[in-house]
Amino acid sequence: MVVAGYVDTSSAVDGNFLIKCLESCTQFLKTxxxxxxxxxxxxLVLLCITVIGSLFKELLPLPDSYLNNKRNFLNVYFVKVAWAWTFWLLLPFIAITTFYLTRNQKEVLRRLSTLLIGTIIWYVCTRFFMFIENLTxxxxxxxALQDLKEEHENKKACVMGGGVWYGFDISGHSFLLPYCILMIVEETAVVHELKLQKNQYIHIIVSALFVALGILALIWVWMFxxxxxxxxxxYQKLFGTAFGLLAWYGTYQAWYLHPISPGRPPQGSYLKSKQHSYRL
Structure with missing residues (x-):
């Protein structure tokens, strides 16, 4: 902006500062x-968190605090909609990085189907957990779990009738958070294949999404x-974590290695076979 011979460079300076901060965060997360x-x-780290944390809870239970209040900010606005956060940040990241590495629209759609698979896994597992809780x-x-209210045959009817339902409640958080963490780490590995030119908007967009996903993964680890x-x-947490780990292993470590699958993020060997040498 120029006013009476004066050039206002504050917006440009602020923009450069934000870009430098973004670069620093990106480099930190990558390193x-x-x-x-x-x-x-x-x-293995996630499994250890479940086992050690659970033993700590059983042997040395901590006093109540803001962290175990189910109405705390992170639980209400993040964990309760963990899959939505993961889905909507991975969607543009996968689409943009896959397109610029492969220049193939079909490959983009193929890779985006990982989010559809993830949604199906999330829905089926959570419904299965509810079924087990109602069954048991x-x-x-x-x-106090003293007097039975036998007229209610499932959790929903019980709670609506003013009762307390007690069954084997497989931890949905212990399932979904590890699955989201592992999925983010798998998908963001593609940044090691990107050769981004720092003066292009696409670099800023990809870096911003990468940092957002990195921060989200750290939030999921903390809440886990x-x-x-x-x-x-x-046992409820071990079963939940086992489902999350199996969901990741069954997709990224098994099924996605086969040609008839959504596939893993583009890697060096794939890009060489397709003879792509793009710079963003």
Missing amino acids: YCLTMALRQRLY GSCYTSE FCTAIYFHDI
Whole structure:
């Protein structure tokens, strides 16, 4: 902006500052968080969090705090809609990175189908958990679990009737959060294949999405840790985590390796076979 010979460079300076911050965050995540080494061991880290956190809860239970309040900010606005956050951030990231690495629209649609598969897995598993809880549970008049209210045959009817349903409640958070974490780490690995020119808008968009996904993954890890040390019993969390890990292994480590599948994110060998050498 020019006013009476004065050039206002504040907006340009602010823009450059934000871009530099974005660059720093991107480099930090690539170097220390979303790395190849982490991808290979992350499932073990998540399993250890469940086991150690659960043992800690059983042997040395912590006093109530903001973290185990189900109405806390992260739980209400993030964890309750964890799949929605993961879905809508991965959607543009997968579409943009896949297109610029392959220049193939069909490949973009093929890779985006991973989100459809993930949605199906999320829906089927959560419904299955509800089925198990209804199958194994009973309705009681209070949390003391003394007097049965036999007229209610499922959790919904029990709660609506003022009762307390007690059954084997497989932890949905212990299932979904590890699955989302592993999916984000798998999909963002593609940044190691990108050769981005820093003066293009596409670089800023991809970097912003990458940083947002990295922050989201860190939030999921933190909330997964809080679940381990505060909620459910050890078996409910182990079953939940097992479903999450199996969902990841069955897709990214097994099915997605085959030609008839959504496939894994484009890697160096794939790009060489297609003879692509694009710079963004």
